[in-house]
Amino acid sequence: MLRFVDRKAENPEQWLTDHGDYLYRYAMSRLRHNEASADMVQDTLLAAWRGRDSFAGTASVRTWLVGILKHKIIDHIRKEIRDRNLTEAVESDPTSSLFNADGSWIEAPGNWKENPEELCKNEQFQHVLQGCIGKLPEKQQIVFRMRELTGEESETICKAAEITSTHLYVLIHRARLALRSCLEFNWFGGSRQS
């Protein structure tokens, strides 16, 4: 929604009224945590108010606010990974449990014949999928969620997780392998044809 406003005449409470829900939804879709998301909205609006002179006025107020919020969310995720000391060494390879020593599959992936559009809407499947994602090791899970559920750019994820792109690809690959086997076991197993 683009409109001309005299920014100086605006006040942060008006921003809250106009954009509060939008910013909150944006944060919730990335943090999935009510309290943290509401805190992000508050931090964003306070930072916007303090930095109001830097608003160029070329974009809409909402775009400007979302830009600030994005940074706040990345900082929050980075801090969480640091504080909880979530690490996952590239060297220790959890995928080795899925392959034989000669590099072949211990259990060959099955043939999944289902329609992606239907699965998006299938509540039972969504429940199983979220359960499987929830079982991933924490750091894998954070980067995998950013990648697949919110569709962040690799660069953003690497910044938040403080990892190189090579490390990111390894984590995503491990997450995909683990997720695939969890779904095979809990959902697609019945449709196996091999």
Next chain:
Amino acid sequence: MNHFCKEASQLQSDGFERGLTVTEHIRLRIHLLICGACRNYSENLELLNNIFQGMRKQKKIDKSISLPDGDRGRIRAALKTASDSDN
């Protein structure tokens, strides 16, 4: 005999993240021709990718979530304090 499956699974995932090199691409294609298990893996990843794409699309239009009143009040008060002390 050494199997390429483990390495192929990393390449298949990487294919969604970065462009594969020509050599990687060719090695993977040749392997997929002869390996049914890895072809299945390839299709599984494709399906998952489509599911996540669909979910991201759906999420964009989900407007059922809104800022809870309690939080809204707390934020309003914090903003008022900030703007009052500035003016």
